[in-house]
Amino acid sequence: MMNRRAQWKGAGMTVIGAVITLLFLFPVYWMVKTSITPITDLFSSPPHFGVLNATFTAYYNNFIHNTDMLRYIGNSFIIAIGTMIMSLLFATPAAYALARLDLKGKSLIMILLLAIQMLPGIMMAMPLFIMFSKVHLVNSYFGLILADMIHALPFAVLVLRPSFMALPKGLEEAAKIDGCNQLTAFTRIILPLAVPGMMTVAVFCFLFGWGDFIFGLTLTTEDSVRPLTLGLYRFIGQYGTEWNNLMAVATLAALPIIIIFIGLQRYVVGGITAGSMKD
Amino acid sequence: MSDQSYSAAAPRTSKRLRNTAWTRYLFVLPVILFLLVFIIFPIVYNLILSFQNVTVYNFKGHHAFAGLASYVKTFKDPVFYTALGNSVLFTVLSLVFQFSIGFALALFFNRSFPGRGLMRSLMLLAWMLPVVITASVFQWMLNGDYGVVNYILQSLGIIHEPHSWLSENGTALLSTIVANIWVGIPFNMIILLSGLQGLPEQLYEAAKLDGAGKMLQFRHITLPLMRPTILILLMLGIINTFKVFDMIFIMTAGGPVNSSNVLPIYAYQLSFTKFQFSQGASVSMIMFAILTVLAVIYLRMSSKEEAA
Structure with a gap:
């Protein structure tokens, strides 16, 4: 009897949970739905909540007929992957050293990294613009990657450090007895064990690079290097009322995020809790 | 060692x-x-x-020391106070709703039932999407002529005529707050959920034996034990919400007539559209000072939590 009741209760909770989730995600549904609705149907009153006469014209218009968006997409990939690789390259050894080696000024570095995450992007954008215009880094992928690393790098170090601390003590000593030096002990023994933590960091650094808007806005003056977020923003200004076209671009910009999200979900949840809560 | x-x-x-x-x-x-x-x-x-006076005209030359001139200029500008007030309003309202809705959802998803793992991670999608996407979707939903929000609110009898939510003085800031709340809910939920899952089960069982109901358990066990998580989450929320730029910039650009202007957008306008670099820098430094105070409080709290 009790068991039966608990089961019913569980099913009830599932239904309530599903309703909450679907209501909450309505904006995502509305985006995808609008992107496949013919433009004439968008202006019907009352609006259709379901999908009628689905069409992929908006996708054809913006990604096959007109190839401007493809360049923005390519730029976004270069910037996001660049941010990911550079952040991992810089952050991994640092996180290792901060976790396992005896360094002076360790706590100062940790506090700095924590504090940097709180800096507003706009506060960095202006001095970077002036600096970058002196060394020709405005309108360059490299400049945008460096700017995105301001946010990504401290996050990467802070999230990676605990995964190095979790490894058993004495690993390095054992490696040294086997003939490793400090560097090879790190690259051959420690690094392979930290791969899950590095995955989390890779996912988030990609997200930071892909989602960046403020540096794309302030550190570029030409379309040739601008990311997709800027492409979408310019689109809002140009085709203000062609909502199906706009939502098609938005959906495609969301696609890599959705794919990452489905494929690497457990790394995402881990990253959120690690990045905000632990030191 | x-x-x-x-x-x-x-x-x-x-x-x-x-x-x-x-x-x-x-x-x-x-x-x-x-x-x-x-x-x-x-x-x-x-x-x-x-502390200098750099504008687009003398940008490349030598810059003389100008003392507090740009700070004085900023403090005399009425737009600064509008932006400051809006920043505070944006932060407070965003946080109150993100946190309370996030907490309610965390309590709900903390109970075990089939499918909860999938549901709560699906909700995270809202937090992961680039802000530009979220902002443009909300722009479309809040559109005055064909937006779905007008339709829904009218059918529910909440409003009687359609509104241009983003271009009316009274609703522009509020609209950006709603969009920002939507983004923040899953983040708050996940953090609170991970806190809830760390609470010792035995305490609740003991309370049940003593005849304490759900409300009493929440007030006397959950809330006190969650205090450190809640405090840090709120501090972090204040810091992160205070510096929001993209959402507001894309949805309203601070308009109409500064009614949704906030400090980060005000600083952007000074530096990148009016090319008053020094005054823009002074606004940045004021924001920096405010955030530093908040950050020091945050660091104190998190080190205290760690020590406890």
Whole structure:
């Protein structure tokens, strides 16, 4: 009897949970739905909540007929992957050293990294613009990657450090007895064990690079290097009322995020809790 | 530490080990250089800029010291106070709703039922999407002529005529707050959920035996034990919400007539549309000062939590 009741209760909770989730995600549904609705149907009153006469014209218009968006997409990939690789390259050894080696000024570095995450992007954008215009880094992928690393790098170090601390003590000593030096002990023994933590960091650094808007806005003056977020923003200004076209671009910009999200979900949840809560 | 004990045991290799004593600093060197060149230097540069008078006209030449001139100018500008007030309103309202809805959802998803893992991670999608996407979707939903929000609110009898939510003075800021709340709910939920899952089960069982109901359990067990998580989450929320730029910039650009202007957008407008670099820098520095105070409180709290 009790068991039966608990089961019913569980099913009830599932239904309530599903309703909450679907209501909450309505904006995502509305985006995808609008992107496949013919433009004439968008202006019907009352609006259709379901999908009628689905069409992929908006996708054809913006990604096959007109190839401007493809360049923005390519730029976004270069910037996001660049941010990911550079952040991992810089952050991994640092996180290792901060976790396992005896360094002076360790706590100062940790506090700095924590504090940097709180800096507003706009506060960095202006001095970077002036600096970058002196060394020709405005309108360059490299400049945008460096700017995105301001946010990504401290996050990467802070999230990676605990995964190095979790490894058993004495690993390095054992490696040294086997003939490793400090560097090879790190690259051959420690690094392979930290791969899950590095995955989390890779996912988030990609997200930071892909989602960046403020540096794309302030550190570029030409379309040739601008990311997709800027492409979408310019689109809002140009085709203000062609909502199906706009939502098609938005959906495609969301696609890599959705794919990452489905494929690497457990790394995402881990990253959120690690990045905000632990030191 | 381990290096020292090692060298004491084997003095013959001390030369190689002294070598490793400084080589370990090589591991952190790239990060430290990056911090110095791309973060600390720009902040100092910003500070210096705020004490000069740099505009688009003298941008490349030599800049004279101008004292507090740009700060005085900022403090005399009524738009500064509008932006400051809006920033506070945006932050407070966003947080109140993100946090309370996030907490309610965390309590709900903390109970075990089939499918909860999938549901709560699906909701995270809202938090992961680039803000530009969220902002443009909300722009479309809040559209005055064909937006779905007008339709829904009218059918529910909440409003009687359609509104242009983003271009009316009274609703522009509110609209951006709604969009920002939507983004923040899953983040709050996940953090609170991970806190809830760390609470000891036995306390609730003991309370149940003593006849304490759900409300009493929440007030006397959940809330006190969750205090550190809640405090840190709120502080972090204040800091992160205070600096929101993209959402508002894309949805309203601070308009109409500054009714949704906030400090980050005000600083952007000064530096990048009016090219008043020094005044823009002064606004940045004021934001920096406010955030530093908040950050110090946050750091104190998180170290206290760690010690406890």
